[in-house]
Amino acid sequence: MDIKVTFTAKEHRDAFANRWKLDIPTDTETEIHVPWHLLQHAKADENSSVEQVSQETHSFIVQGEQADIAEVATIEKDMGDGWFLVSTNNGVGLSSAVTSIEAVDIPVEFLSNIISLGNNEVPESSVSGETIDPNEDDGQWPRIRTISRSRPLMPLYSTHDTNSVTTPELYIMDSGINFDHQEFDYPELEKENFFALDVFDGDYTDDLGHGTAVASMAVGKNLSIANHVKLVNVKIGGVVNGEHRLPSLLEIGEAIDAIVERAITDPTKTRVVNMSWGTVRSAWLDSKVNNLLQAGITVVTAAGNKGISVDDISPAGIPEVITVGSVDKYDIPSGFNNISPSDSGLETGAGLSLDIFAPGENVVVADGRHIDMYMFASGTSLSAPMVAGVACEIASLNANAILEPNLKNMVLNTSTEDALLFEDERFSDNQNRLLYFIAGDSNIVHKAHNAVSYLGTHEDNEPIVADLNSSISTEDFENVFPDIDFVYSIELDEDSLDYASFISCDSTTGVVTIQPPVDMTFQENEKLKMVKFVGKAESNQTTLKTNTIFFFDINPDYRESEDIESDVTLALTEVNSISFFAFWSFSLK
8 A cells, every 4th residue: 555544533444445445454443554545535634635545657647737747747648528548656645636536457356246257156056056947936036026106016917008110228337248148149139249348359248257147237139128239339347367357447438438439429329337446436437428318328327346335436426327226126225235324305317326226135137148148146236237238128118319418317217216214314315216117007817817807797877997907007108208199999809799889988098898799690599709809009109908808798588687786796706807997807717
């Protein structure tokens, strides 16, 4: 360590050490040695004084007046907007001449425990010999939770038909992506190797496993929500000569600049960048991320896994990005989450650093070392891409590009509020938001079991009237797309087509009116006829469908029979159906 920091009291020293997860020395009450990348944060602490203890030359990124900087350091490069790359053996003196100073070799971490950074450990779950099926409960619960507004959750993952009219670009800035994995093998997914740091010599593959796992949570065919996306590989980390190679601040800046340049050249696309990594809060990196935001690009970041304040992390601490925390399958925020202390005076998305939560604990992800294998993992790294995927899928339904901050607001405004079990001292009520995807099909409970909903019979020869909105809801789509127009209709079962002239559906309200049928043909001794149909609400974005709805038409020869009510009851018992108007339904036997 090249810097010694002396605090006015032991409690101030210990607080600083705890904030940055530093070892607390036992041979002194008030001193601590810190790495260069914490210099600016140490100097900003009013209870400390900083002293340089070595004269080694280091490289820094600084912001300030060029003339003042030149007196203390050698300027290597003018990086624009008042930022300079410099070298000096007097970092502490340089810090007094600039408004911002950061060590170039500030450590960057990919934020999940899939792989222990700094060594070559392999996750136990992936070498145990157990084959993990992504379509079993352990693999499906994250996306099932994402389409479920409340508990009990949907029994399986299912969405309404959607009409994707554009293909958003999702940039995964990570350790590369192994596109050969089966999770990325489906025709709707476009893939592109876009950018890799020079040190990787054109190799875009993922030799850490992190990027492949992250991408599988965003666009994997078995694990994710999004499937109308262009997946863009931006490799900023990996293995070089057998050792883990993580990016410097300058290298991250190069990758960001490449994305910004593309956005400026072609501003007509929706673009989302996922950053499942973080570093000590960096003004320079924040400025780079802000360039993405100003180019209309939505940025999704992982909150981090060390239990520290999100405000101390870049890019997670930037208010304008979507910062994502992790929850387990019981809707409890993961214990490893970086925190955003309660601030009830602020609103999520307008100042708080942590915006939303998504599944990220004990989830199944693609194992990048094998094209058909999976592993268990935990981390906010895996929560963030779920949010990025949902953002892209929503954007794919819109004919025009959805720019920042509009896409962020769509994601936050459609989230499920107050679903999580919070510790009040760690998070604000404003952050009690769980990721939700608007196209989830709530009727899958009934459809999966061929369930039916009963409307009744024509009592006193009066029409039966039902509202399709009792079974399907257009509200989530209308909240996202205020100008959306739904057209309601019904689709009769093939065996019920003879009743088409007696059934009408108001195309604007969804009210179905069934007039008493006349002159219908019945088989001999046939007392009841089941008339079945499915209701639909269609727009340019989606088609929502009810489960099967039915009513009984009574043979006129039996309408006055004293036993007809018991015949109806018996028939209902045989199909296990209860009133549509109560929104209950059971399976046909």
